[in-house]
Amino acid sequence: MAWAVLVVSGVLESVWAIALGRSQGFTRLTPSVIFGVALVLSMVGLAYSLKSIPIGTGYAVWVGIGAVGTAVAGMVFLGESSNVLRILSLLLVVAGVIGLKLFH
Numbered sequence: 502m503a504w505a506v507l508v509v510s511g512v513l514e515s516v517w518a519i520a521l522g523r524s525q526g527f528t529r530l531t532p533s534v535i536f537g538v539a540l541v542l543s544m545v546g547l548a549y550s551l552k553s554i555p556i557g558t559g560y561a562v563w564v565g566i567g568a569v570g571t572a573v574a575g576m577v578f579l580g581e582s583s584n585v586l587r588i589l590s591l592l593l594v595v596a597g598v599i600g601l602k603l604f605h
Contacts, residue, residue, distance in 0.1 A: 511566025
């Protein structure tokens, strides 16, 4: 259960990161509210997960999911570049996250 919560929390990290960018310095209400809700839920889920997952592993997996999710969303929805080296770099992060899960 803790791993499932951690994955959802990592996805919520991507949500709050994207909402933060869309809030334009907290001058737009809807993205600002989405940021706040996603941030709190993401942190609560991370805290819950770390009760049974080692902190180094859990935090690294959470950050990895959030970073990859945010980067992919930027490429797919926000027009950020998606060249081969960027994609390979993201795959390395994914490999690291999988390794941390498998070998914790």
